[in-house]
Amino acid sequence: MDYVKNHHQDIYPLLTERFVDPGAEVPHEFFTFERLLPLFKEERQSLVDFALEIAHWEAARWQPDFKELLEIFEKGNIKVKEFFAKTLTSNSDKIHDRYRLSSDLLKSDYVYSLCESPDSFAKNLGMQLLKLNPELSEPESLFRLTESTDPKIRHFAVEAIWHSYREKGISANWTKNIKDEKEKTIKKKEDGKLADSQKMKDFLRRMLYETPPGRSKSKQKSFKTLPSSKAKVALVEIYREISLKDKSFAEMVAPTLEEFMKSRGLIEERVCLVALARISKKYPDLSNWKESV
DSSP states (O other): OHHHHHTOTTHHHHHHSSOOOTTOSOOGGGOOHHHHHHHHTOSSHHHHHHHHHHHHHHGGGOOOOHHHHHHHHHHSOHHHHHHHHHHHHOOSOGGGTTTOOOGGGOOHHHHHHHHTOSSHHHHHHHHHHHHHOGGGOOHHHHHHHTTBSOHHHHHHHHHHHHHHHHHHOOOTTOOSOOSOGGGGSOOBOTTSOBTTHHHHHHHHHHHHHSOOOOOOHHHHTTOOBOOHHHHHHHHHHHHHHHHHHOHHHHHHHHHHHHHHHHHSOHHHHHHHHHHHHHHHHHOGGGGGGGGGO
8 A cells, every 4th residue: 555655656655745756656547446446345444445536636636336335335434435425516616626426427327326226325425416416307207206116205305396397497298308499498478486386286296196207126126115104195285384484386286185175085084184183384475276176
């Protein structure tokens, strides 16, 4: 380890205030992700720390296999987890230039795999990446997360859908690829309501009445979901909590809650009744939503 540090072009000057002799330096190309990966998985902390010290100066050039990163985030050493989380979430400040990984690595399927992981660190990172990269928000994938056994994931999924709608509107076919740049901005009609409100209402209703789209069998194994009936009750509770923080959401979802209350069993009826009562108490001026049912 000392030999490598003494011949590393960035570490050696920090240790000795001298540069590596010309021709004696270890080339940057030597320090690949694949070469250091076994050290990241080492049980000996000294070797892990050594690999992380090298990675701090070299990681920006890497294009690691995301499956390897997922394994690190789920099972790896906590210092390694935190380092690679930083490589994916750091901003564009120059201080991060040597270890910040390219944003091209962030594919939506990979990020949702983090959200669906059984590991809390991986799930929290997945949510953070979606917040930092809202262009990765996909209503169908977020819909699937609403049946997670993790209440934080369920709440995050609904809020992310709502945030995506509020920030840029939702296209007619519910995809993130909107060709018309003008459609990416929030449009307001003369009555002050956001554009595409009916599509958002329909999607909120669909999440209550339908089962989310499935995953491939290989990806279903690690993603634990609630039974459908419990998931719908939990979803109503999330609608309630967001409504109590956001009047616009309350106005949009209340008619759907009343409809759902009349079409399901006793448990669903009670949870909807509680939600509607609290919404009515918080926003007494929204009583006119009943007329739309």
